[in-house]
Amino acid sequence: MTEPALLSVENVSVNLPTPRGNLRAVDQVDLSVGAGRTLGIVGESGCGKTMLSRAILQLLPKKAMLSGRVMFDGEDLVRLDRERLRKLRGRSLAVVFQDPMTSLNPVLTIGTQLIETLQEHLELDGVAAKMRSIELLAAVGIPAPEQRLMQYPHQLSGGMRQRVAIAIALSCEPKLLIADEPTTALDVTIQAQILDLLAREQRRRHMAMIIITHDLGVVAGRTDEVAVMYAGRVVERAPTPDLFKRMRMPYTEALLAAIPKIDAKPHTPLPAISGRPPDPTRPLKGCSFSPRCKYAWAQCQIEKPPLADADSPGHQYACFRPLNTEAGASA
Amino acid sequence: MMQNALYPVSGDPLLRVENLVVEYPLGNKTVHAVSGVSLDIARGETLGLVGESGCGKSTLGRAVIQLRRPVSGRVLFDGQDLTAMQGDTLRRMRRRVQLIFQDPIASLNPRRRIGDIIAEPLVISGVKDPKKREQLVHEVLSAVGLDPQLVIGRLPHEFSGGQCQRICIARALVLNPEFIICDEPVSALDVSIRAQILNLLEEMKARYGLTLLFIAHDLAVVKAVSDRVAVMYLGRLCEVGPSEQLFAQPAHPYTALLIEAIPVPDPDVRPAESVAVGEPPSPIAPPSGCRFRTRCPRADQRCSDEMPELREVAPAQFAACHHPLIGAD
Numbered sequence: 320m321t322e323p324a325l326l327s328v329e330n331v332s333v334n335l336p337t338p339r340g341n342l343r344a345v346d347q348v349d350l351s352v353g354a355g356r357t358l359g360i361v362g363e364s365g366c367g368k369t370m371l372s373r374a375i376l377q378l379l380p381k382k383a384m385l386s387g388r389v390m391f392d393g394e395d396l397v398r399l400d401r402e403r404l405r406k407l408r409g410r411s412l413a414v415v416f417q418d419p420m421t422s423l424n425p426v427l428t429i430g431t432q433l434i435e436t437l438q439e440h441l442e443l444d445g446v447a448a449k450m451r452s453i454e455l456l457a458a459v460g461i462p463a464p465e466q467r468l469m470q471y472p473h474q475l476s477g478g479m480r481q482r483v484a485i486a487i488a489l490s491c492e493p494k495l496l497i498a499d500e501p502t503t504a505l506d507v508t509i510q511a512q513i514l515d516l517l518a519r520e521q522r523r524r525h526m527a528m529i530i531i532t533h534d535l536g537v538v539a540g541r542t543d544e545v546a547v548m549y550a551g552r553v554v555e556r557a558p559t560p561d562l563f564k565r566m567r568m569p570y571t572e573a574l575l576a577a578i579p580k581i582d583a584k585p586h587t588p589l590p591a592i593s594g595r596p597p598d599p600t601r602p603l604k605g606c607s608f609s610p611r612c613k614y615a616w617a618q619c620q621i622e623k624p625p626l627a628d629a630d631s632p633g634h635q636y637a638c639f640r641p642l643n644t645e646a647g648a649s650a
Numbered sequence: 651m652m653q654n655a656l657y658p659v660s661g662d663p664l665l666r667v668e669n670l671v672v673e674y675p676l677g678n679k680t681v682h683a684v685s686g687v688s689l690d691i692a693r694g695e696t697l698g699l700v701g702e703s704g705c706g707k708s709t710l711g712r713a714v715i716q717l718r719r720p721v722s723g724r725v726l727f728d729g730q731d732l733t734a735m736q737g738d739t740l741r742r743m744r745r746r747v748q749l750i751f752q753d754p755i756a757s758l759n760p761r762r763r764i765g766d767i768i769a770e771p772l773v774i775s776g777v778k779d780p781k782k783r784e785q786l787v788h789e790v791l792s793a794v795g796l797d798p799q800l801v802i803g804r805l806p807h808e809f810s811g812g813q814c815q816r817i818c819i820a821r822a823l824v825l826n827p828e829f830i831i832c833d834e835p836v837s838a839l840d841v842s843i844r845a846q847i848l849n850l851l852e853e854m855k856a857r858y859g860l861t862l863l864f865i866a867h868d869l870a871v872v873k874a875v876s877d878r879v880a881v882m883y884l885g886r887l888c889e890v891g892p893s894e895q896l897f898a899q900p901a902h903p904y905t906a907l908l909i910e911a912i913p914v915p916d917p918d919v920r921p922a923e924s925v926a927v928g929e930p931p932s933p934i935a936p937p938s939g940c941r942f943r944t945r946c947p948r949a950d951q952r953c954s955d956e957m958p959e960l961r962e963v964a965p966a967q968f969a970a971c972h973h974p975l976i977g978a979d
């Protein structure tokens with residue numbers, strides 16, 4: 320916390336004009352992550368996780384309006400020119416998407432894609448780039464890497480493709496890796512392998528990492544800090560153990576309760592969150608979670624709860640009736 | 651070789667699958683998608699079917715209702731062999747069985763209104779009176795928690811994934827079937843909507859007296875709704891047993907691996923490092939002997955020589971393994 324963060328997102332909002340009116344996809348978000356640390360971003364689909372990561376990477380849709388600052392390694396990415404950004408994205412900032420096909424080119428072999436990336440950003444010659452590619456594929460757990468270099472993405476399974484996408488993302492030794500739902504499309508056994516792989520490479524490289532997911536189970540054992548997003552805002556943020564042990568925000572509690580637990584008895588009704596998040600083109604005046612919150616009282620519909628400090632360091636939440644406190648209803 | 655497979659369960663099976671084999675031609679090769687699966691589902695029971703992508707779960711589901719004809723084996727529904735049926739006889743039987751798919755939006759015709767989509771099975775099955783059809787459509791829509799007035803005139807794209815899945819469930823229920831095959835009905839949905847749909851399926855099961863085959867790749871999801879669970883790997887069953895028992899004391903190494911791989915939402919539970927080594931081999935050339943042997947920590951020579959058959963390892967729990975974690979002799 321004392322050394323300056325590698326990445327700090329400061330008061331970032333993203334607005335998108337749509338036929339239904341202005342859509343506020345990201346709403347005044349503050350976040351930071353230091354070298355060697357992992358931040359998890361959790362929330363339901365549509366709550367702005369991907370838009371936030373695209374805002375960090377400066378890869379927003381053209382019509383999007385971004386405000387705030389994205390400080391990365393001493394520079395504000397929002398204000399950088401395109402050429403400098405392109406260099407940064409190749410070298411220091413890398414990303415892995417949910418669908419590996421979005422980052423892989425279907426008509427080029429795995430080898431061509433890896434080797435070209437290495438040649439462009441690390442200025443290696445052909446032979447060195449090929450050697451390095453083989454090393455990288457082996458490091459991400461691809462058997463017989465030399466043969467795989469000659470294959471096309473469609474010839475690999477989903478898990479293999481994600482490994483290749485990770486190899487490409489890691490190829491230039493980035494300082495920050497953003498993984499946007501990297502395992503949502505994969506089976507549980509492959510998911511475990513990919514998450515292990517990311518954790519191992521992150522430790523080895525002392526890289527900063529952001530893992531985006533809708534599953535609190537995925538972040539529990541694998542992050543240092545978690546930010547919970549709802550309707551474009553960060554509604555709770557804490558060091559991972561505190562988030563689970565001292566959660567304050569009813570939404571976090573509801574998200575956790577809705578996960579089927581392996582130790583629950585069969586046919587136990589799940590505590591589902593009723594309804595859907597609000598329409599982002601029709602923001603609510605009060606707390607965005609109030610229509611679905613079982614603790615809501617009158618004030619929640621009228622006023623927006625600010626993101627306030629909890630009593631433990633680094634923990635913040637946006638709620639008028641925080642759980643397990645005097646003001647709040649205990650769960 | 652597969653003749654004497656055991657039939658785990660039970661008094662009065664509504665569905666009995668016997669030594670089912672389903673294959674797909676691929677160029678001059680063959681995809682061995684389902685290779686000798688036998689199982690029973692009792693009336694009123696939910697059987698969960700889990701396994702990794704490509705292991706043959708959907709193929710098995712589709713072969714049960716003869717959407718894909720099996721190469722061999724029998725499917726007895728209420729005592730009658732569906733594999734021997736053709737034409738009208740088969741169509742009449744199929745009405746008693748319905749399917750719900752993973753991608754709810756893609757399985758609804760984008761150009762038709764919700765009211766017509768749900769009434770369609772009624773039209774096909776000869777319910778002529780429009781008043782009667784309307785009444786039935788209203789009934790099922792209310793049952794799945796949608797307001798018929800607000801829904802019937804609209805098109806699928808106006809609904810979220812969770813709402814589309816409710817609509818698909820309503821469509822499956824409208825003919826008052828006895829048996830529903832749910833093929834990954836919540837895999838494409840978010841945690842919160844997933845819980846809503848799982849609860850809805852449980853309610854509908856009670857209300858309509860259904861028997862379910864519930865397919866998923868997420869063990870925790872399957873456990874939440876199933877009486878018994880069958881674990882499938884590369885076209886074969888590894889293990890079948892009562893849900894709680896199977897999770898408390900898995901006998902097959904693959905079941906144990908699936909359980910370990912589930913991410914636990916508790917920061918004190920450190921994820922086991924690389925529980926799962928490698929990926930499933932290709933179903934075009936499955937390994938000899940036990941199909942799981944290439945990833946199994948307990949594999950030995952016998953596992954590549956001999957294919958293990960399902961056998962009882964604990965009361966009502968069956969595993970196909972030479973070296974099971976429990977009940978070894």
Ligand SMILES: Nc1ncnc2c1ncn2[C@@H]1O[C@H](COP(=O)(O)OP(=O)(O)OP(=O)(O)O)[C@@H](O)[C@H]1O
Nearest residue numbers: 674681683702703704705706707708709710867933
């Ligand atoms: N029409 C087809 N032609 C050729 N091969 C097929 C066909 N349909 C399925 N397969 C193959 O059969 C095997 C079993 O597929 P199936 O769809 O039944 O798996 P699944 O367990 O349902 O997987 P998932 O979890 O991905 O839905 C796979 O190897 C698949 O590639």
Ligand SMILES: Nc1ncnc2c1ncn2[C@@H]1O[C@H](COP(=O)(O)OP(=O)(O)O)[C@@H](O)[C@H]1O
Nearest residue numbers: 335344363364365366367368369370371380599
């Ligand atoms: N290209 C786009 N144009 C307009 N709206 C978009 C676009 N992409 C996403 N949105 C909207 O922005 C909001 C946040 O989306 P997203 O960041 O993708 O959510 P998440 O990743 O959390 O599922 C949603 O309401 C979504 O519909």
Ligand code: SF4
Nearest residue numbers: 606609612619638639
């Ligand atoms: S502010 Fe009110 S409505 Fe919002 S989460 Fe807290 S208690 Fe619920």
Ligand code: SF4
Nearest residue numbers: 940943946953971972
């Ligand atoms: S039969 Fe052998 S390879 Fe197969 S699961 Fe059992 S121990 Fe493992």
Ligand SMILES: [Mg+2]
Nearest residue numbers: 368369499500
């Ligand atoms: Mg997203």
Ligand SMILES: [Mg+2]
Nearest residue numbers: 707708709833
């Ligand atoms: Mg399937």
